[in-house]
Amino acid sequence: MQKGGFNFDLYQRNVELIEKNNYKVPKTTKTGTTIVGVVFSDGVVLGADTRATSGPIVADPNCEKIHRISDYIWCAGAGTAADTENTTGMISLQLELLSLSTGRSPRVRTALTLLKNFLFRYHGYISAALVLGGVDFTGPHLHMIHPHGSTSTLPYISMGSGSLAAMAVLETGYNSKMGEEDAKSLVHQAILSGILNDLGSGGNVDLCVIKHKSMEFFRNIDTTNSKRKFRKKLPYMFKSGSTKILEKEIKEKMEKMEIVNEKENEIEELEEL
């Protein structure tokens, strides 16, 4: 039915709508974001906030920004939400097929190359900034990938609108001989710093600790920022009938009728022939 890849059929129409008719285009959901990755002695810790924004409005106060590429390779994404979701999904698919056809467990470096080649082909139009981290048989790895396709390999990384706030914490607290608990605590503090100081980041803290053949995902490890202090105790009560109705129509669920007898008849006819 459909060929693979993107479909540009509506592009011309959209350009005319925007320029000639001044159409107000719906906003895309962005993940303003603070995402962080840190390498420690046994593996990698990835962290992310959970706010997705649509302009100045919070579209999703608790979204998941840490995506699975493979069992022990995970990726946190910042930028346009649809792009990070679909890009990581696509590369996860390709990596799975590759590992099945080669018969080897996937490497972080393979995921990195697949991602950077994919993003470079679109010259930054796919707005996905990623922090890729994982542990394969060669050890722990952490990489940052920019939307245009450039990559860096570093012991600690922060990306997104809250990256400056997070990097300040990382630069202060990082040391190359950290253990798991120190690394988790450092990432937690870095994300929290992004949530508190950056307007594009907010919500809860998600953490992902990857070690050799082990992965722990701490979803919403810190929810202090999402609890509303001054919530009205007594909820609003709407009595039944408070809304005036003009027309009412009830459609009962249709039961599927089983036509068993007809089938039996058909089989009998064939046998006769």
Add this chain to the structure above:
Amino acid sequence: MAGKNCVAIAGDTRFGVRNQTVALDSNRIFKINNRTLFGMTGLNTDILTLRESFKFQMNLYNLEEEREISPKTFAHNVAQTLYSKRFGPYFITPIIAGLEGEDYTPFLCATDLIGAMEFPKSFVVAGTGEESLMGVCETFYKENMEPDELFEVVSQCLLAAVDRDALSGWGSVVHVLTKDGITTKRLRTRKD
């Protein structure tokens, strides 16, 4: 909005071209199957195109799989259709509401115009009045509402938000979906 083993979708029925009202009965909420309701806002031509496109895809699904699609799978289908037009998108904001699985757990999904999904547990909003709607839903929403109360809350949210949006109004329709069927009610709104 989600309630206890029930969901409701409400929408207005005005179709306009910027400030001029063209029709008062445009329906933007469609039934996919007994468990899924699908609403769209945005450019009317894209709403009509996608309605036909999803009807076609669902008919094919029913014939091939010999079963009805679950709301979650349908939501992913919508997201994939929208993302395939990433550079040249449909100008719509869809909402999917349904009852998932044997327990009829409420399922809500909203996506942006290129298919970035979100799955909140409480409510989803879309349209020209979405900012007002968000505020009013955040205030009136309660957990575990029965269908009657859910209908009241959803209606009041829509009516309140529509009053504050010049481009919405001129009639509204509310669908409440439970395991026994869909109840559709039309409400009176301001005609301005």
